[in-house]
Each structure stands twice: as C-alpha cells, then as structure tokens.
Amino acid sequence: xxxxxxxxxxxxxxxxxxxxxxxxxxxxxxxxxxxxxxxxxxxxxxxxxxxxxxxxxxxxxxxxxxxxxxxxxxxxxxxxxxxxxxxxxxxxxxxxxxxxxxxxxxxxxxxxxxxxxx
Amino acid sequence: xxxxxxxxxxxxxxxxxxxxxxxxxxxxxxxxxxxxxxxxxxxxxxxxxxxxxxxxxxxxxxxxxxxxxxxxxxxxxxxxxxxxxxxxxxxxxxxxxxxxxxxxxxx
Numbered sequence: 001x002x003x004x005x006x007x008x009x010x011x012x013x014x015x016x017x018x019x020x021x022x023x024x025x026x027x028x029x030x031x032x033x034x035x036x037x038x039x040x041x042x043x044x045x046x047x048x049x050x051x052x053x054x055x056x057x058x059x060x061x062x063x064x065x066x067x068x069x070x071x072x073x074x075x076x077x078x079x080x081x082x083x084x085x086x087x088x089x090x091x092x093x094x095x096x097x098x099x100x101x102x103x104x105x106x107x108x109x110x111x112x113x114x115x116x117x118x
Numbered sequence: 119x120x121x122x123x124x125x126x127x128x129x130x131x132x133x134x135x136x137x138x139x140x141x142x143x144x145x146x147x148x149x150x151x152x153x154x155x156x157x158x159x160x161x162x163x164x165x166x167x168x169x170x171x172x173x174x175x176x177x178x179x180x181x182x183x184x185x186x187x188x189x190x191x192x193x194x195x196x197x198x199x200x201x202x203x204x205x206x207x208x209x210x211x212x213x214x215x216x217x218x219x220x221x222x223x224x225x
Contacts, residue, residue: 035214037160044219045152045160045203059212095159102166104150104205108159 002026004034004096004109011115017084020112022096027107029077030054035099036070036081038092046092050099051079086116121204121217128223135191137220139204142185147207149187151180154201154219164189191222199224 007021022034035050049060051070060068069082083090094112097105121141129135139149151164162171164180167187177192187206191198204217 037216044201045154045205045216047205047214047216049213061213101207102148104148104162104165105152105160106162106165106171108161111159 002098002107004098004107006094006096006109006112009113009115011117012086014087014116014118016086016116017082018086018090018114018116019080019082020094020096020114022079022081022109024077024079024098027098029074033099034070034072034079035097035105036094037097037105038094040089040092043092048081048094053077053079083114086114088116090114091116121206121215123202123204123217123220125218126221126223128225129194130225131194131196133194135194135198135222137189137191137202137204137222139187139189139206139217140185141206141215141217143206143209143215144182144185144187147211149180149182150205151178151187151189152203152205153198154203155199160203194222194224196224198222 005023012018030053033050033052036048051058053072058070067084071080096109098107148166152160153163154160163174163178167182168180179190181188201219203219
C-alpha cells in the first residue's frame with residue numbers, strides 16, 4: 001500500500017541546519033507532488049511548501065524563503081526538506097504529505113520531531 | 119488574509135456539529151478538511167469542497183457558499199472528538215493555507 005516514511009527525530013543547535021527525508025513507496029512517485037507541513041507544540045498546522053518530482057518545481061511560503069529547500073531524488077523516490085539557520089521557533093513536528101491541488105494532502109508520513117535547543 | 123475557524127465547538131453524541139471556515143479565496147479555490155487526533159498525523163476527510171475519500175464515514179459532509187466553507191458531522195460519535203482544520207489555496211495560488219483549527223469536544 002502507499003506510504004511515506006520519514007527520517008527520525010532530530011535535535012539541533014540554534015543556527016544549525018535540519019534535514020528530514022521522506023521516502024515514498026506503493027504509488028507512482030512522479031504522479032504527485034510532496035508538501036511539507038509543520039506543527040509547533042500546542043499550535044495549529046502550518047503549510048511550508050511543496051515540490052513536484054515530475055518537473056523539479058518547488059514553491060515555498062514567503063516567510064521561509066531563503067531558509068527552506070526541498071530536493072528530490074527520483075531514483076530512490078525520496079524528497080529531502082532542509083531548513084537552515086534554525087531558531088527555537090522552528091521546533092515542531094514536521095510531516096511530508098502527498099499533494100495534489102485536486103485531492104489535497106491524501107497521504108501523510110509518520111512525522112518527525114525537530115527540536116532546536118542550545 | 120487567512121482562513122478563520124472557530125477555536126472550539128461542543129456537541130453531545132448524536133447531535134450535529136457544524137464547523138465553519140471563512141476566507142476570501144474560498145469562492146475561487148477548493149476547500150479541504152482534515153481531522154487530527156492527539157499524537158497523530160492529520161487525515162483528509164473532505165476534498166474538493168464536498169467529496170469524501172474512501173473509508174470516511176458518510177456522517178462527514180462538506181459544502182461551500184461564497185467565502186465560507188462548512189464541515190458538518192451528523193450524528194456525532196465520541197470518536198469524532200478531534201481537531202479539525204480547513205485548507206485552501208493562497209490568494210496568489212502559489213501555495214496552500216490552513217485555518218487555525220477547531221477543537222471539537224463531544225460532551
């Protein structure tokens with residue numbers, strides 16, 4: 001069955017970079033984009049951006065532009081999300097999700113906790 | 119600009135719960151709804167304003183009128199207690215946006 005498998009929880013120092021991977025299986029990887037969503041403790045969901053494995057196009061929300069990068073390795077059906085210059089405000093659980101403008105986020109990874117602390 | 123949801127809604131089992139989502143873009147873009155239970159990833163329950171993915175019970179329904187989308191849960195069950203989020207496109211169409219979320223309490 002289709003699934004998204006994310007890398008494990010991470011602890012980072014302020015100013016460092018965080019990388020989370022998302023490996024897709026069970027469906028044709030190129031048919032869907034991958035989006036990233038995060039949720040700080042006790043807070044709501046925040047859309048971060050999305051990337052298309054089909055053409056490599058990515059779109060990030062304005063507040064994260066310059067710090068956020070999503071890269072795709074089609075050979076392993078994996079998307080990597082990298083967030084640089086981490087701050088305590090970036091401490092959150094991060095999810096990747098299969099995305100289409102018509103179906104929404106219909107398949108989610110298990111989530112990765114990123115903690116930024118000195 | 120954003121999507122506005124009531125912070126909380128409370129209903130008794132068997133009653134109907136209504137959760138609204140307001141935003142200018144809703145008249146031009148699809149609305150999606152997600153259910154999130156504690157410690158879990160969100161799950162899609164409504165797509166394209168009113169469509170249910172397979173496996174979602176029929177008591178969940180969605181509708182949109184102009185700038186307001188509505189999630190209706192008919193015959194609420196205790197297992198429906200969760201946070202609910204609406205999602206739609208940004209005005210510029212480049213990305214998506216979530217509402218602030220609504221905590222549904224089943225008394």
